[in-house]
Amino acid sequence: MKMSSENLKEAKKRALELAGFSAGSRILDIGCGEGDDVARLNEELGMKAEGIDMSLKAVERAREKHPGIDVKLGDGEFLDDYSSFTFDGVLMQDVLALINIPDEALHEAYCVLKKGGKLVIVDRYYRNPDRKKMKAVKIEAARQSVMPRKEGDCEANPTRFVDFRFDGIFYKEPLIAQLEETGYRVLAFEDVGQDGGDGNEETGIFLLTAAKPL
Numbered sequence: 001m002k003m004s005s006e007n008l009k010e011a012k013k014r015a016l017e018l019a020g021f022s023a024g025s026r027i028l029d030i031g032c033g034e035g036d037d038v039a040r041l042n043e044e045l046g047m048k049a050e051g052i053d054m055s056l057k058a059v060e061r062a063r064e065k066h067p068g069i070d071v072k073l074g075d076g077e078f079l080d081d082y083s084s085f086t087f088d089g090v091l092m093q094d095v096l097a098l099i100n101i102p103d104e105a106l107h108e109a110y111c112v113l114k115k116g117g118k119l120v121i122v123d124r125y126y127r128n129p130d131r132k133k134m135k136a137v138k139i140e141a142a143r144q145s146v147m148p149r150k151e152g153d154c155e156a157n158p159t160r161f162v163d164f165r166f167d168g169i170f171y172k173e174p175l176i177a178q179l180e181e182t183g184y185r186v187l188a189f190e191d192v193g194q195d196g197g198d199g200n201e202e203t204g205i206f207l208l209t210a211a212k213p214l
Helices: 005-019 036-043 056-065 102-112 131-145 172-182
Strands: 026-030 048-053 071-073 087-093 113-126 185-198 201-211
Touching (some): 005 185, 026 036, 036 048, 036 056, 048 056, 056 071, 087 102, 102 113, 113 185, 172 201
Parallel strands (some): 026 048, 087 113
Antiparallel strands (some): 185 201
């Protein structure tokens, strides 16, 4: 279940405030959809934003809605088209939950950020996680991480089981630990909206900003 458009809009607004991007900042929006945010960052805020999305239909629609926009087909797990130290900011807004290998996407974003650049994540998380289930997820993630790979795994494009996400919803502490292991310095984690619940576990919308150290 994706978050409501109104909650996402408010979270994005707050994200820009926290990240402190300014006119001229070069931004990559991963999972940019129809390019509305890319266009707004450029036209209203004077940034140099571009976007990628795995949906060809979304990319084509973005180009129709916003002529001249720099949006192309792309995958957050593979940012090989960009050089290291390219962007002042990378946005993952309501998209990291959908990425098959989220830890790889976090690493790729780290590589293309300039020193001092900011990663912004907006997504859903467990406000009051079931600690027993959380422990079981950690154990299973560790078990799967040492399982031998089989022929055809790459072609199958399987979803990686990680300890910081379950059923498309994130665990706060393990996510922060993963970011720090990747090299980020986490600057802020804010609860920015209600998102209902998942069984007995209440969920909310979080906004996280993290920096690549200078």
